[in-house]
Amino acid sequence: MTNKQTVSELMDHMLQVGNSVETLQILNEEGEIVNEAAMPELTDEQLKELMTRMVWTRVLDQRSISLNRQGRLGFYAPTAGQEASQLASHFALENEDFILPGYRDVPQLIWHGLPLYKAFLWSRGHFVGSQYPEGLNAMMPQIIIGAQIVQTAGVALGLKLRGKNAVALTYTGDGGASQGDFYEGMNFAGAYNAPAIFIVQNNRYAISTPVSKQSKARTIAQKAVAVGIAGIQVDGMDPLAVYAATSEARKRALNGDGPTLIETLTFRYGPHTMAGDDPTRYRTKETENEWEAKDPIVRFRKFLEKKGLWTEEEETKVIEEAKEAIKEAIKLADQTPKQKVTDLIENTFETKTFNLEEQAAIYNEKESK
Numbered sequence: 220m221t222n223k224q225t226v227s228e229l230m231d232h233m234l235q236v237g238n239s240v241e242t243l244q245i246l247n248e249e250g251e252i253v254n255e256a257a258m259p260e261l262t263d264e265q266l267k268e269l270m271t272r273m274v275w276t277r278v279l280d281q282r283s284i285s286l287n288r289q290g291r292l293g294f295y296a297p298t299a300g301q302e303a304s305q306l307a308s309h310f311a312l313e314n315e316d317f318i319l320p321g322y323r324d325v326p327q328l329i330w331h332g333l334p335l336y337k338a339f340l341w342s343r344g345h346f347v348g349s350q351y352p353e354g355l356n357a358m359m360p361q362i363i364i365g366a367q368i369v370q371t372a373g374v375a376l377g378l379k380l381r382g383k384n385a386v387a388l389t390y391t392g393d394g395g396a397s398q399g400d401f402y403e404g405m406n407f408a409g410a411y412n413a414p415a416i417f418i419v420q421n422n423r424y425a426i427s428t429p430v431s432k433q434s435k436a437r438t439i440a441q442k443a444v445a446v447g448i449a450g451i452q453v454d455g456m457d458p459l460a461v462y463a464a465t466s467e468a469r470k471r472a473l474n475g476d477g478p479t480l481i482e483t484l485t486f487r488y489g490p491h492t493m494a495g496d497d498p499t500r501y502r503t504k505e506t507e508n509e510w511e512a513k514d515p516i517v518r519f520r521k522f523l524e525k526k527g528l529w530t531e532e533e534e535t536k537v538i539e540e541a542k543e544a545i546k547e548a549i550k551l552a553d554q555t556p557k558q559k560v561t562d563l564i565e566n567t568f569e570t571k572t573f574n575l576e577e578q579a580a581i582y583n584e585k586e587s588k
């Protein structure tokens with residue numbers, strides 16, 4: 220209760236809560252540590268592993284774009300620019316943690332254990348691409364914007380009720396943060412103190428819609444306040460900041476402190492997807508140059524080189540290994556028997572509905588000829 224402030228002052232105070240959100244940065248664009256206090260504890264080997272994953276994934280992105288152009292992949296949402304946001308957050312997880320990715324988050328799935336050839340098959344719409352190996356704690360990439368956020372609340376609550384020492388982590392974009400599911404999911408997870416982590420990769424655009432059209436709120440991170448959970452905005456081009464925030468969120472969730480919302484400020488260098496989006500129609504060259512100067516791989520390379528942990532030869536080796544793995548995976552995908560209509564029918568429901576029974580009979584007959 221207060222009897223010293225005016226109504227207007229109280230309202231302004233609420234607005235200031237949002238306006239006071241700061242951005243965590245640990246590693247600047249020059250590869251220098253600018254926030255020692257927040258520096259995460261990572262061994263030299265771990266730092267190198269994170270760099271390896273980011274470089275590897277950049278190669279995967281370049282190859283996926285060419286494979287798509289050659290007609291050898293189906294749906295593809297480019298990832299270059301978002302490596303720190305995607306891979307440094309995933310790096311803070313353990314295998315027992317459950318991830319619920321969006322369609323752009325295939326790299327995290329791969330590093331969580333999805334065989335690459337299955338990721339390629341998923342891109343082609345082949346059912347084998349959605350059959351996950353035993354022990355891979357993940358859902359398929361979600362296409363419905365925001366749907367994975369409510370599911371994350373449920374998975375996190377399930378993990379808690381089963382007494383698992385694990386969290387559920389989901390990814391969405393700035394556009395996803397405007398969906399009703401976003402608020403519902405976070406609110407529910409908060410109310411049940413579920414071990415959930417919500418990552419909003421704010422890459423500035425939802426296809427062509429700028430983030431300024433998503434919300435009047437200055438940040439997406441501040442939306443945590445309304446549901447009473449922890450929230451943080453981080454430089455999403457800084458792998459150390461993204462890792463530190465996710466690692467802390469995981470620790471808090473396992474400690475019974477509930478969910479966290481993490482907003483990563485990032486940028487996708489490519490088009491929204493390979494289905495005809497042309498970013499030059501809604502982004503200026505200046506904006507692109509500004510974000511290219513923030514490249515997460517460039518700044519992490521500078522940091523590691525200064526520490527004597529990374530060389531051009533090592534990077535070349537990673538690039539060659541990535542190309543080889545991609546070649547092998549696409550071969551495996553090509554060798555997978557072509558999908559039949561009955562495969563789709565058999566893999567839709569555990570028990571077929573009556574009309575699927577009818578269709579299965581028709582297609583079984585056709586395919587046997």
Ligand SMILES: Cc1ncc(C[n+]2csc(CCOP(=O)(O)OP(=O)(O)O)c2C)c(N)n1
Pocket residue numbers: 323362363364365391392393394395396422424425426491
């Ligand atoms: C419920 C729903 N509405 C609309 C779409 C069409 N759609 C596909 S991607 C997209 C933009 C999403 O942007 P954002 O959440 O910022 O993620 P980004 O693609 O930038 O990673 C939209 C509106 C959809 N897939 N699902």
